[in-house]
Amino acid sequence: MGWLRLKDLRDLSVAVIHPPDSDGKVILAQLNRIGCRTDLIWPPAKFSPSGVDVVFAGLFFDSQKELKSALRKAEKPGPTIIGVVDYENPAMLELLLAIQATAAISKPVRSFGILTNLVVARTSWLQQVEAHDRISKLEKKLAGQKTITKAKSILMDMHGLSEVDAHNTIRQQAMAKRTTIEEMAQAIINANDLLSVKPKDV
Amino acid sequence: MASTERPITIGFLFSTSGVTSGVESTQRQAATLAVEEVNRQGGVVGRELFIVGNDTGSDPKRFRAEAQRLLEEDRVDALFGCYMSSSRKAVLPVIESFGSTLFYPTHYEGFEYSSGCIYSGAAPNQNARWLADYVTETYGDRYFFVGSNYVFPYELNRIMRDLLSNRKADVVDEVYIPLDPSADDIERVISRIRAHGPVIVFSSIVGVGAVKFLQAYDRAGFDRRTYPITSVTIGEPEMKAAGKEASAGNVKAAPYFSSVRSLANSRFVAAYRDRFGPDMPICADAEAAYFQVRLFAEAANRAGTTDRDALLRILPTFSYEAPQGPVQVDEATHHTALWPRVAVMRDNGEFEIVREASAPVAPAPYLVELDNPLDLPSASMRARVF
Numbered sequence: 001m002g003w004l005r006l007k008d009l010r011d012l013s014v015a016v017i018h019p020p021d022s023d024g025k026v027i028l029a030q031l032n033r034i035g036c037r038t039d040l041i042w043p044p045a046k047f048s049p050s051g052v053d054v055v056f057a058g059l060f061f062d063s064q065k066e067l068k069s070a071l072r073k074a075e076k077p078g079p080t081i082i083g084v085v086d087y088e089n090p091a092m093l094e095l096l097l098a099i100q101a102t103a104a105i106s107k108p109v110r111s112f113g114i115l116t117n118l119v120v121a122r123t124s125w126l127q128q129v130e131a132h133d134r135i136s137k138l139e140k141k142l143a144g145q146k147t148i149t150k151a152k153s154i155l156m157d158m159h160g161l162s163e164v165d166a167h168n169t170i171r172q173q174a175m176a177k178r179t180t181i182e183e184m185a186q187a188i189i190n191a192n193d194l195l196s197v198k199p200k201d202v
Numbered sequence: 203m204a205s206t207e208r209p210i211t212i213g214f215l216f217s218t219s220g221v222t223s224g225v226e227s228t229q230r231q232a233a234t235l236a237v238e239e240v241n242r243q244g245g246v247v248g249r250e251l252f253i254v255g256n257d258t259g260s261d262p263k264r265f266r267a268e269a270q271r272l273l274e275e276d277r278v279d280a281l282f283g284c285y286m287s288s289s290r291k292a293v294l295p296v297i298e299s300f301g302s303t304l305f306y307p308t309h310y311e312g313f314e315y316s317s318g319c320i321y322s323g324a325a326p327n328q329n330a331r332w333l334a335d336y337v338t339e340t341y342g343d344r345y346f347f348v349g350s351n352y353v354f355p356y357e358l359n360r361i362m363r364d365l366l367s368n369r370k371a372d373v374v375d376e377v378y379i380p381l382d383p384s385a386d387d388i389e390r391v392i393s394r395i396r397a398h399g400p401v402i403v404f405s406s407i408v409g410v411g412a413v414k415f416l417q418a419y420d421r422a423g424f425d426r427r428t429y430p431i432t433s434v435t436i437g438e439p440e441m442k443a444a445g446k447e448a449s450a451g452n453v454k455a456a457p458y459f460s461s462v463r464s465l466a467n468s469r470f471v472a473a474y475r476d477r478f479g480p481d482m483p484i485c486a487d488a489e490a491a492y493f494q495v496r497l498f499a500e501a502a503n504r505a506g507t508t509d510r511d512a513l514l515r516i517l518p519t520f521s522y523e524a525p526q527g528p529v530q531v532d533e534a535t536h537h538t539a540l541w542p543r544v545a546v547m548r549d550n551g552e553f554e555i556v557r558e559a560s561a562p563v564a565p566a567p568y569l570v571e572l573d574n575p576l577d578l579p580s581a582s583m584r585a586r587v588f
Contacts, residue, residue, distance in 0.1 A: 061356045086291055089313035091357040108295040 004123045010035035018058035023109040030114040049074035058084045080125035144182035151185035154192045209252035213272035215283030220260025222409035224439045229491035236495035246502045262292035269293045273300040279508045287354045307490035311357035312567040321537040322494040326361045327566040328542045329434040333455035334365035336544040343371035349406035351378040383411045388418045403431045412436045416444035426451025437485035446551040456486035457540035458526040459553040467525040493524035537565030
């Protein structure tokens with residue numbers, strides 16, 4: 001994970017989902033000073049997630065349903081979310097976690113602290129996205145390894161090959177068929193399943 | 203008044219119009235009574251106490267504007283009032299920016315500290331916890347939650363759900379209605395209660411909505427001897443407005459009821475009714491509005507000044523004989539040690555106290571129950587927060 005450069009912040013598109021009151025305006029003005037592209041949106045139903053990198057979301061109990069469904073419109077991984085809160089009770093904190101915020105700013109909003117939270121939230125979000133990608137890749141790789149191991153043991157049983165020979169056989173077949181070793185292994189498993197069906201099962 | 207010096211001016215933030223004007227009017231009257239008594243007894247540091255403050259309309263924006271005006275134009279020494287949490291929240295930044303003090307006389311949901319605020323109403327450990335004990339022991343284990351759609355009911359319901367769950371009781375439903383509910387809103391709640399079969403109701407509806415709800419629940423014919431409306435909010439003013447017949451059987455937990463038997467309370471009730479009328483209802487929030495003015499005056503007289511820092515230093519150092527019993531401000535939290543009680547409304551329109559603390563209970567605004575496993579921060583993000 002690289003260090004988030006401050007100039008990257010200037011390229012961000014930031015939506016402020018908040019009533020146009022003094023708190024909303026302080027956030028907007030500070031984001032404009034930082035140089036982000038900004039948009040003040042209220043009520044939450046007007047939010048359109050396309051192209052939005054960061055959302056500052058005002059949390060209110062009486063509009064929580066609208067906010068949640070507005071944020072759900074975004075495709076995964078969704079924007080970086082920073083909550084704007086005026087109570088510190090657990091009901092409010094649950095709401096903050098429910099919208100998957102990575103930072104929060106408190107009311108009355110001051111200009112000071114917005115940049116800090118933007119940087120912390122965005123960095124934390126990037127780390128989450130990167131970690132999520134790595135986990136997906138590893139899960140895929142692990143599944144491939146399991147397939148190869150199973151295919152190897154089929155070949156070892158059927159043809160009395162050693163593990164090294166079984167592996168080489170699969171690799172050579174994959175090269176000959178111009179496919180991946182995982183796909184070749186899956187083909188061997190499929191073929192074995194088909195051939196081991198006894199006639200009376202059909 | 204013996205003194206000819208400039209009076210000390212205090213600002214009142216109580217609504218005489220809007221959804222919670224009923225209870226806020228009783229708070230204004232109780233605080234006014236306290237000011238009059240203080241002045242008869244020599245005032246504050248030898249000076250007369252003078253009240254200013256206009257109607258705040260049960261609207262947080264008007265609370266904020268009035269607080270700003272009182273501090274800027276009338277240069278008040280301190281502010282007293284706010285009922286709904288949303289109005290307190292709107293006022294606190296103004297208090298902080300002027301370096302002033304707000305005395306907040308209303309029970310609320312906890313989880314707050316502001317250096318310039320003295321909280322003299324009950325925190326949830328001083329009302330909800332006592333209610334949970336009494337109702338689960340007395341009525342049963344199936345509860346229906348209904349509240350007004352703003353911060354206090356959401357957090358209070360979360361707390362009450364934990365308290366009931368710790369006592370092996372279930373919450374069958376949780377619904378919210380607008381602050382100024384229509385007849386349809388109320389009817390929808392009644393139908394849902396009926397659909398669940400007999401349930402004990404826990405209500406955090408405030409103001410006019412509470413009165414409408416009491417009456418609708420009565421018309422619906424639920425037997426309140428076994429399925430009462432229970433709350434920490436619906437008190438003497440709301441039940442008087444709804445009528446004796448519609449209110450009998452309902453249960454409230456609070457640090458004060460006008461039926462408290464003590465010398466200090468007989469004096470307070472007599473003085474209040476003498477001043478404002480023989481049938482005037484007095485609730486816990488009114489009593490807190492009364493005693494916090496007395497606390498302010500006592501603190502200023504002890505400190506010899508109304509300087510904010512001196513007041514905040516001296517307030518936690520003494521106990522004051524309030525109508526509910528001796529109360530004392532807690533230095534760490536700025537909340538107040540109070541006397542939890544549970545009472546049932548009887549046919550004669552009086553609350554009968556059925557359980558009470560034997561000593562003042564310290565406020566715990568950030569923790570309702572020590573033995574509650576859910577109060578511990580969880581390592582898992584998926585778990586509930588506290």
